[in-house]
Amino acid sequence: MAQFLLLLRDNPGSFSSLSPAEMQRIIGEYKAWAEGLRARNQLHNSNKLMDGSGKMVQHNGTSVTLKDGPYAETKEVVGGYFLIEAADYAAAVEIARSCPHVRPGANGSIEVRQIQEM
Amino acid sequence: MTAGTADNDVPGLVDRLFRREAGRLTATMARRLGPGRLGLAEDIAQETLARALRIWPFRGVPDDPVAWLHTVARRLVLDALRHDTAHIRHAPALDMLAETPPLPDAAFADELVDDELRLLFMCAHPDLSPEMRTTLVLKTGCGLSVEEIAAGLLRERTTVSQWLVRAKKRIRDRNLSLDMPAPDAVPARLATVLDAIYLAFNEGWSASAGDRVVRPDVCLEMLALAERLARHRITGMPPTQALYALLTFHCARLATRTDTDGNLLLLADQDRALWDRALIARGLATLARAATGDRLSEYHLLAGIAAEHAIAPTFDATDWASIRTYYDLLIETNPSPVHRLNRVVALAMASGPLAGLSELAELESDAALVGFHLLHATRGELLRRAGRDAEACVAFRRAFDLARTEPERRFLQQRLA
Numbered sequence: 001m002a003q004f005l006l007l008l009r010d011n012p013g014s015f016s017s018l019s020p021a022e023m024q025r026i027i028g029e030y031k032a033w034a035e036g037l038r039a040r041n042q043l044h045n046s047n048k049l050m051d052g053s054g055k056m057v058q059h060n061g062t063s064v065t066l067k068d069g070p071y072a073e074t075k076e077v078v079g080g081y082f083l084i085e086a087a088d089y090a091a092a093v094e095i096a097r098s099c100p101h102v103r104p105g106a107n108g109s110i111e112v113r114q115i116q117e118m
Numbered sequence: 119m120t121a122g123t124a125d126n127d128v129p130g131l132v133d134r135l136f137r138r139e140a141g142r143l144t145a146t147m148a149r150r151l152g153p154g155r156l157g158l159a160e161d162i163a164q165e166t167l168a169r170a171l172r173i174w175p176f177r178g179v180p181d182d183p184v185a186w187l188h189t190v191a192r193r194l195v196l197d198a199l200r201h202d203t204a205h206i207r208h209a210p211a212l213d214m215l216a217e218t219p220p221l222p223d224a225a226f227a228d229e230l231v232d233d234e235l236r237l238l239f240m241c242a243h244p245d246l247s248p249e250m251r252t253t254l255v256l257k258t259g260c261g262l263s264v265e266e267i268a269a270g271l272l273r274e275r276t277t278v279s280q281w282l283v284r285a286k287k288r289i290r291d292r293n294l295s296l297d298m299p300a301p302d303a304v305p306a307r308l309a310t311v312l313d314a315i316y317l318a319f320n321e322g323w324s325a326s327a328g329d330r331v332v333r334p335d336v337c338l339e340m341l342a343l344a345e346r347l348a349r350h351r352i353t354g355m356p357p358t359q360a361l362y363a364l365l366t367f368h369c370a371r372l373a374t375r376t377d378t379d380g381n382l383l384l385l386a387d388q389d390r391a392l393w394d395r396a397l398i399a400r401g402l403a404t405l406a407r408a409a410t411g412d413r414l415s416e417y418h419l420l421a422g423i424a425a426e427h428a429i430a431p432t433f434d435a436t437d438w439a440s441i442r443t444y445y446d447l448l449i450e451t452n453p454s455p456v457h458r459l460n461r462v463v464a465l466a467m468a469s470g471p472l473a474g475l476s477e478l479a480e481l482e483s484d485a486a487l488v489g490f491h492l493l494h495a496t497r498g499e500l501l502r503r504a505g506r507d508a509e510a511c512v513a514f515r516r517a518f519d520l521a522r523t524e525p526e527r528r529f530l531q532q533r534l535a
Contacts, residue, residue: 015168019263023171024136030175048176080176100175 003044003115004092006082008101010108011075012051029100037084037095048080076109089114134342136167139184140261143167143191145237148258150195153240154290158198160258166191231350234259236296238347242311245292250285251314252321253278260339269333298352308353312361312417315340315347319365323375332375341365348404356411359404360418366401367424370394382529386433398428419448423460438468455487459496471503491520491530498533 015023037043056069086092092112101108143163148156166187180186241254256262264282268275288294299307322336341362347353348362374388405421423444430436445461458481466474478497487493498513511534518530 012172015171016164018168018171019266020136020140020164020167020261021134021266022263023167024134027171027174027179031179034175034178046176048173051172079172082176 001085001087002092002117004084004086004089005113005115006084006092006096006099007078007111007113008080008082008099008108009076009111010079010101010106012077012079014107026100029103033099034082037082042085042095044083044085046080046082049078051077051079079108083115134339135183137261137339138342139187140164140167141237141259142234143187144258145233145235146188147191147195148237149233149296153294153296156258156286156289162191162194162198165194231346232298234346235350235353236298238311239299239307240289240294240296242307242314243289243294244307244310245294246285246288248314248317249281250288251310252318253281254285255311255314255343256318256336256339257282259343262336262339266335304352305355305357308355308358311347311353312357315344316361316364316417319368323368332372334372337365337369337372341369356408356413357415357417359408360415360421363401363404363408364417364421364424366397366404367421367428370397370401370428376525380525381532382525385427390432393428401425401428414447416448416452419444434467436467438464442468455481455484455490456492458487459490459492462500463496466500466503471500474500475504489520491517491522491526493517494520495530495533502533 018026034043034046053068056067058065084092084095086095089112092114096102096110096112099110100106101110140163143166144156144159147159147162151159169190170183170187174180238255238259241258242251246254253267256267257264264275264278267273268278319337319340322333322340324332344358344362344365348358371388371393373394374390374392375383377383401421402425405425408418408421423441426437426441426444442461442464445457445464448457449461462474462477462481465477475497478493478500481487481493482497494513494517498510498517501507501510501513514530514533518527518534521527521530
């Protein structure tokens with residue numbers, strides 16, 4: 001088994017127009033999806049990243065600079081991640097496909113990256 | 119979570135939690151921000167729920183989701199007030215929020231229900247029009263979105279939005295307060311709240327136009343709201359119990375009101391085996407509690423009628439004489455066309471179609487009822503029962519021409535065939 005990082009991107013503003021009942025239903029879908037992974041021992045952990053832009057620290061040739069970013073201007077931000085276990089890329093992609101984050105109309109995307117083992 | 123349990127049934131994320139909390143968050147924040155800023159309170163409630171939607175998928179549903187939501191909402195109010203250039207004016211609210219310590223659970227729960235109640239009293243204020251009251255109760259009392267209300271009331275989305283905008287403007291212009299009415303004013307103010315709930319329920323039970331005649335969503339939200347009021351120490355008065363009992367009996371047969379194609383089913387043709395026996399039992403227990411008052415409200419009489427239908431083994435074996443008596447009493451206080459027509463039906467069932475037809479002749483001379491499709495449909499039924507098929511067809515044809523919804527027209531079409 002290998003470990004994969006699922007990076008869930010979305011537009012933080014896109015949820016604001018949903019009705020309370022729709023929001024609760026969608027939370028229920030994520031919950032069921034995560035519980036399915038946990039029941040099969042495929043979920044290591046998951047976390048939400050705080051909204052708003054982060055900080056970028058880089059060397060500009062003369063000194064280390066700090067700026068906001070990297071997502072201050074982009075519409076899609078990484079909202080959070082799931083660290084999961086899967087046999088291979090194909091299996092990890094299948095799990096990502098079944099995530100409510102990419103349900104019809106969700107406007108979200110999931111980046112799937114394998115964790116380097118050695 | 120045990121296998122096979124629906125997600126909405128797990129502790130902490132109960133059915134309708136978000137709808138209920140949307141109303142309560144709005145109510146609590148409106149009290150803190152002032153009734154003139156109901157719109158901001160609503161925005162904060164919506165944003166709070168949206169935060170939960172962004173965070174809970176990763177962090178899981180918190181152990182106490184209600185406390186989580188209210189903590190986030192308080193922070194958002196603080197942020198909003200700090201960013202408000204005119205924040206000086208709201209300084210007391212800011213202090214109050216910053217200083218209010220978290221309440222113990224029981225007191226917190228009481229405060230939530232009280233806030234919700236204050237908001238409901240304001241939403242059903244006599245200074246607001248009936249449309250404003252209905253939409254405000256649905257929006258702020260039940261957490262329905264503008265789209266859901268538009269679908270429930272069969273109006274354009276823009277119409278519903280305009281009602282809400284005008285309602286909020288009138289709340290500001292007339293300085294309506296979120297104060298609890300004085301104890302001696304509660305019964306009268308409660309009456310407008312109950313009427314708004316019943317009106318909204320009826321929109322769900324029998325839509326006034328369009329292709330779907332029953333909107334279960336609206337009915338069930340109103341049942342839940344009536345239940346909360348019936349359980350509350352201030353509002354749990356006999357008329358509230360009676361309304362709750364009435365809605366319970368109706369909801370018990372919600373599933374049999376239309377067939378699988380959305381066609382209306384008459385009470386006589388509904389499959390009574392499918393009625394929800396648990397709800398009927400709850401309705402009867404509630405009706406018993408309603409009988410403690412010294413005043414007989416319209417809801418007592420309507421609930422009495424609904425109870426007779428709910429416990430009758432068949433349509434023909436219903437206690438029509440009792441139902442007729444209930445309608446006699448109802449007509450004394452509210453001689454509405456529907457009540458008078460239903461009394462004729464009860465009379466005809468108790469004493470035969472000819473007795474019903476002669477009573478109906480009296481109603482037909484009333485100019486207000488000439489264009490009422492149900493009057494002609496009822497005459498058609500009674501004529502058919504009396505074996506006068508040719509005349510029955512004429513009456514059904516007239517009813518068909520006057521009917522407002524597609525299912526009603528389909529139903530009358532069948533009667534004509």
